[in-house]
Amino acid sequence: MAKRAQAAMNANGSAILIIIVTALIVLYILFLPPQDRAELLGETSGIESNGGWGSNGDAGTAPSTTLLLENVGSVDYQSSDEHYHTIPSFRIGTKTEGGILKNIDSLYVKSSVFETIIENITFRIDPDVTSDARFSFNVDQQASGRLMVVLNGKQIIDKEYLPSSSQYIDLPGEQLQAFNVLTIGVSTPGWAFWRMHEYQLSTLQITGDVKDLTGAQAMQSFILDDEEVDSLDRASLRFYADCTPSETGRLTIKVNGRTVFSGYADCGVLNTVELDRRMLDWGQNEVSFITEEGTYLITNIDVKTELEEPVYPIYYFDIDSVYFTEEGGDEDAVCGEVDGECPDDCSPDVDKDCCFEEDDDYYWCDLETAQLGDRCVSFVTASTCSRCGSGYEDEHGKAPAVCEEWCGDDHDGDCPLGCSKYIDRDCCFEDWDENYWCDDIPLGRPLSAVCKPGVEPDERSACPDRYYNKDGRHLSYTADDEDEESEEELRGEYEAVMELEFPNTDLKSATLVVNGRDVGLKTYDTSWSWDISDYVRSGPNSVQVVPGRSIDITSLKVSVKRQ
Incomplete structure (x- = not known):
């Protein structure tokens, strides 16, 4: 019995120990952070698969999540809103020449009491091209009475x-008419029954002026592709007509067999004929010019098509505000930085803002000069242009008149021989027309940061007035474009990433527009990604694919990742 009691006491002690250990484990789990507790227990966190949050979501535990995943497919590039289809010059004209319509060697007509002889001459003409028709003949020795001539039933002589x-x-x-009958006869002798009237005619001819239309018409063609026809908004035919108004007749123009113009063209000026876009087809289209009279030299011919604004795909995604934090307040102006302010006790020869605050007619040099006092100057002469390695410029970025067309003149449209793309904007875009340019040397960056094929997000704020491309589209916003009193930023432990997958290694060129801000893409790789943390905001967001050339995209993905 004693042994049994001892065993029962030992069992009770073990049970109490197990209960205590279990209670400690439960308390430990309860006091774990929610995300660690979820991982330990194999549960899901409070975030939904579409980026929404459950009741237990908070800033400290927001996990990584996919916000957007789209199978994009093909995005076709439209190079321009306007297309010009040129047509070679040509000459059309008519030529009028006299011709013999009917030729008869001889003819005899007679009228007496006992016999009457009448002759018919038949001939065909084209009334539209025949004019000044004439019947000529020789009268031989036999000629008595009145010669009578009837044309198509009407007496003419x-x-x-x-x-x-x-x-x-x-x-x-x-x-x-087209078919004509000329009847020849002679008058009757009347009561003088013993008499006979007669005419012996020879070398009879029917002649006239005949217009040659073989060169009066010309047909040319132009080709439209199916994409252009599908996007067609307006179309017009333009041409110059070299002609003499008093010598030319009506001009008729047909497109695909339909008359689009019939009238007298203006000689020596540009003629424009609006076309019904429904008469144009993809593939070959034919245009014909026909003149009724005279000669036209038709030059500078083209068909201008205006296309509707292309609609490129836009995709939307939402980000919960739990990923963001708000910051406010302005930073103090810094001497030597292009920030729009001139700090106290800052020299105009050190700070661009101070230079133009001193006098807005001064000139500034972006690069430091060899001599103190040469960076911010009140005037520039031809002999002092070379003191500034980047080219002097006024408050609006334009070179002094004496320094125009020098290396560093960003507004002359020309890249001087030997000039660096980091010094002259024209050289930057001549090097590659998809480069980005910064008007000032980016803060804390080398000179090579002025002209770049692509700009990382953390570099963009270094360009005071935003990087922009050849078309003038800015890559990112300055601080002035944001709400500085309440600027929303992605929390430091997260990053927003945009990723694209492609089916081939062809050159891909596009602009990804994230909430109205451009991200340039140019790659041969099958995958590409970009940090868009500075572009996103809480709530609705958008990304649009604007191709620089036709592009195939396997997938477009936007996600928020824990760094």
């Missing part, structure tokens, strides 16, 4: 002609 004479009769143009 009833006249006596002398023997051995040459005659002609104008044929009225309004009576001419």
Whole structure:
């Protein structure tokens, strides 16, 4: 019995110890941070898969999360809103020449009591191109009575002609038809039954002026691709007509068989004809010019197409405010920095802001000069231009007149031979038209930071007035563009990353517009990423893909990651 009691007491002691240890473990788990407790117990955290938060989410425990994942596919590039399709020059014209429409060697007509002989002459013409038709003949010795001529049933002559004479009769143009009958006869002798009237005619001809239209028409073509036709907003045909107004007739223009103009073109000036975009097709389109009269030299011909603004894909994502913190307040001005302020006791020869505060007509040199006092100067002469290695400039960034077209003149549109791309903006964009340029030497950066093919996020704030590209699009905002009283920033332990995957190693060129701010992309790699921590904000965000050339994108991903 004693042994049994001793065993029971030992069992009770062990149970109490287990209970105490279990209670300590539970208390330890309860006092762990929520994220560590979730990891220990194999539970999910308070964040939802779409970036939303559960009831237990807070700033200290926000995990990494994917905010956006899209299979983008192909994004086609539209190089310009306007396209010009040139057409070679050509000449069109008509040529009018006299011609023989009908030729008969001889003809005899007679009228008596016992016999009447009448002759018919038939001939064909094109009334649209035939003018000044004439019937000519020779009268031989046999000539008595009145010669009678009828054209298409209407008498045009009833006249006596002398023997051995040459005659002609104008044929009225309004009576001419495509098929014509000219009837020749002679008047009757009347009561003098013993008489006979007759005419022997020879060398009979029907002649006229015939307009040659073989060179009156020209047809040319131009090609539109399907993307251009799909985006077409307006189209117009433009040309110059070299002609003499008094010698030319109506000009007709047809596009794909439809008449778009019929009238008298203005000679020597630019003619513009608006086209119905519905008459244009993808592939080959035909344009015809036809003149009724005279000669036209048609030059400087083009079809101008204006396209609708391209709609490039935009994707949206939300970020919870738990990832952000707010900072406020302005920093004090620093002597030597281009920050828009001149600190007290700062020399104009050290600080650009102080230089122009001293006098807004002064000139400034971005690089330090060899001699003290040469950096901020009141005037510049041709002999002192070389004292500034980056080129003197006024308050608006323009070179003095005596230093124009020197290396460092950013507004002359030319890169002088041997000039560095870090000194002259024109040289920067000539080196590569997708480079970014900073008008001042970025704060705390070397001279090579002035012209860059791409700018890291932590470098952008170093350029006082923002980096920009050849088209003038700025890469990032200055502090003045933000709300300085309440500037929202991503918390230091997180970073927002944009990642793209591509199906090939072709050159990819695009601009990713994140909340209105540009990120340049240029790569041959199959993957690319960029830190967009400075671009995002709490709540709704957007990213748009603007291609620099047609591009295939496998996926676009935006995520917030714990650093």
